[in-house]
Amino acid sequence: MAVRRSRGASAVKKVDVLVVGAGVVGAATALHLQMRGRSVALVDRRSAAGREASYGNAGLIQREAIFPYAFPRDMATLLRVAGNRESDVHYHANALPGLAPFLRRYWHHSHPLRHARIARDYHSLIARCLEETRHLAGIAEAGHLLRQTGWLKVFRTARRQDAELQQANELQRLFGVQARPLDRTRLASLEPDIDPGVLGGLHYPEPLTVTDPGQLVESYRMATERLGGLFLTGDAGSLRQVAGGWSVETQNGPVQAGAAVVALGAWSDQVTARLGYRFPLAGKRGYHMHYGLQAGAQLGRPVLDAERGYVLAPMRQGVRLTTGAEFARRDAEPTPVQIDRALRHARRLIPLGDALESRPWMGIRPCLPDMLPIIGPAPRHRDLWFAFGHGHQGLTLGAITGRLIAESIVGDDPVVDLEPFRADRTALR
Numbered sequence: 001m002a003v004r005r006s007r008g009a010s011a012v013k014k015v016d017v018l019v020v021g022a023g024v025v026g027a028a029t030a031l032h033l034q035m036r037g038r039s040v041a042l043v044d045r046r047s048a049a050g051r052e053a054s055y056g057n058a059g060l061i062q063r064e065a066i067f068p069y070a071f072p073r074d075m076a077t078l079l080r081v082a083g084n085r086e087s088d089v090h091y092h093a094n095a096l097p098g099l100a101p102f103l104r105r106y107w108h109h110s111h112p113l114r115h116a117r118i119a120r121d122y123h124s125l126i127a128r129c130l131e132e133t134r135h136l137a138g139i140a141e142a143g144h145l146l147r148q149t150g151w152l153k154v155f156r157t158a159r160r161q162d163a164e165l166q167q168a169n170e171l172q173r174l175f176g177v178q179a180r181p182l183d184r185t186r187l188a189s190l191e192p193d194i195d196p197g198v199l200g201g202l203h204y205p206e207p208l209t210v211t212d213p214g215q216l217v218e219s220y221r222m223a224t225e226r227l228g229g230l231f232l233t234g235d236a237g238s239l240r241q242v243a244g245g246w247s248v249e250t251q252n253g254p255v256q257a258g259a260a261v262v263a264l265g266a267w268s269d270q271v272t273a274r275l276g277y278r279f280p281l282a283g284k285r286g287y288h289m290h291y292g293l294q295a296g297a298q299l300g301r302p303v304l305d306a307e308r309g310y311v312l313a314p315m316r317q318g319v320r321l322t323t324g325a326e327f328a329r330r331d332a333e334p335t336p337v338q339i340d341r342a343l344r345h346a347r348r349l350i351p352l353g354d355a356l357e358s359r360p361w362m363g364i365r366p367c368l369p370d371m372l373p374i375i376g377p378a379p380r381h382r383d384l385w386f387a388f389g390h391g392h393q394g395l396t397l398g399a400i401t402g403r404l405i406a407e408s409i410v411g412d413d414p415v416v417d418l419e420p421f422r423a424d425r426t427a428l429r
Contacts, residue, residue: 011253013230015039017409018246018257020236020271022049024213024395025387026263027220028136028402030229035139036410040229041255042221043248047233050217053265053363053394056288058302058311058322060151061133061208062396064177066126067119067167068371069325069392070110071103087341088309088324095329102282103327105369109427118371121420123175125373125397128416130208132399142219145212149301150205151313152182152191154198154349160306164202178206193297195349209302212316213395230255236264236271245383259383259409266330266364268388275381279374279428281389283364284325287336289343290318292353299350310342312349318356321346325365336360367391370427372420375401376408379424385409386423 019030022044030042042049072078081089096103109118137143155161168179180186182201187194190203210216221231234250239260241247246260262268266283293299302313309324323338339360346352368374368389378384387405390397400416407414 013041013252013255015041015230015255015257016259017041018043018239018248018255018260020044020239020248020260020262021264021268021388022046022217022221022231023052023263023265024050024054024217024220024398025265025390025401026261027217027224028398029261029263029387029405030224030402031136031139031220031227032402032406033409034224034227034229036406038406038410040224041250041257042224042229042231043234043236043250043255044231045233045235048218049221049231050214053286053365054217054398055214056286056322056361056363057213057395058313058320059210059213059315060302060313060396061129061146061210062393063126063130063206064171064179064204065393065396066123066171066175066177067115068122070115070371071107073107073110085341086309087338087345089327090325090335090338091327092329092332092335095327095332098329099282099327102280102369105280106367106371109370121372124416124420125400126393127175128400129396130206132403133208136220136399136402137216140216140219140223142216145210145216145219147209147211149209150203150207151209151302151304152187152201152203153304153306154187154194154201155306156198157307158199161199164306168202177204179204191300191303193299193350194303198349209313210395211314215316217398236262236267237274239271241275241381241384259385261385261387261405261409263387265388265394266366268366268386272386275378275384277378277380277423279389279423280369282367282369283330284367284391285328285362285364286323286325287334287339287360287362288320288322289339289360290315290320290356292318292356294351294353297351303349305342305345305349308342308345310338310346312346319350319352330364334360334362336362365391365394368428370425372427373397373401374423374428375404375421376418376423
């Protein structure tokens with residue numbers, strides 16, 4: 001049974017596993033462990049789960065996302081991005097010197113041959129994302145948040161359309177991903193309120209859409225508590241090794257466990273650095289705002305404007321406009337210029353109404369230069385586990401990552417080979 005919070009309490013609480021970080025990866029890990037009979041304390045600095053990057057995404061469980069987002073290598077795209085006036089990519093010039101080592105390695109791993117090898121490893125996770133998310137959402141009584149609508153890419157130029165159709169054909173040939181090309185007529189039959197001036201679209205029907213990503217993560221947290229786990233507000237930076245395991249400070253006092261999992265997303269390296277690890281983790285910042293629709297207008301599924309790099313996704317809070325990546329220092333003040341740039345195009349794509357919030361939300365995606373997450377044991381510490389670096393696909397890979405960490409901790413063979421995701425892999429040195 002979960003223990004109530006009490007600011008005055010100081011007695012040491014003991015559980016089997018500490019999970020620090022209550023984003024989708026940490027919350028899924030805690031639930032999977034509790035389901036396997038391990039007592040868990042899920043610890044986060046916030047009083048609710050899923051309030052960081054897990055909250056603010058486009059709500060997609062992307063079965064087709066087998067090729068991670070690569071660094072552009074063609075000169076035309078590099079010159080376009082360098083102008084720093086686009087909605088898909090924005091950067092702070094004063095952050096580039098600090099980011100240069102990461103960006104150089106990111107560019108290296110984005111070479112087409114290396115990227116293809118990375119995709120084969122990535123596919124081992126992506127291939128299980130739908131079934132694992134459905135399963136965990138069912139356990140968490142959150143199946144009503146999932147919709148089987150798939151999502152759309154829409155195109156305004158033949159050049160972009162041809163490139164995307166070629167990639168879709170490759171995904172289907174190599175990995176069995178379903179994709180439906182749409183001309184204007186078919187696109188209009190699926191989404192009647194999309195701008196009739198677009199050239200066409202591409203429908204990926206398999207992905208699940210989530211109408212409230214933050215609530216999905218909260219549902220994982222609540223299910224963990226129903227099964228007897230703890231959810232505590234605390235300081236992940238206080239994680240330290242003690243006799244018999246690991247300890248962290250919380251508002252309920254110290255909590256100790258035989259094992260610990262670091263699942264802190266973009267802040268994971270701040271904790272692992274104190275333990276002697278140096279991971280090339282960087283953050284891609286992203287923004288969103290919610291809008292209403294004009295009277296009579298509808299949007300049935302998320303839509304990506306392929307030329308402009310923003311997504312419009314129907315959510316319980318309204319239509320969520322999400323931006324691409326911003327490269328900046330993690331602690332820099334928000335600069336949501338991408339929202340304004342994207343909004344000019346979004347209003348032409350579908351009939352948006354008024355903004356439903358006073359200011360944009362911002363989150364940080366945790367990215368590693370080889371585009372693969374770290375999932376598995378810490379190389380130099382006993383009973384310490386890492387689960388972070390999922391980039392743009394934290395929501396997609398949260399459920400399967402939680403299962404893999406839980407299976408490893410309880411001594412079962414993980415359903416996916418964790419070798420490519422090791423913390424000491426060559427690409428991270």
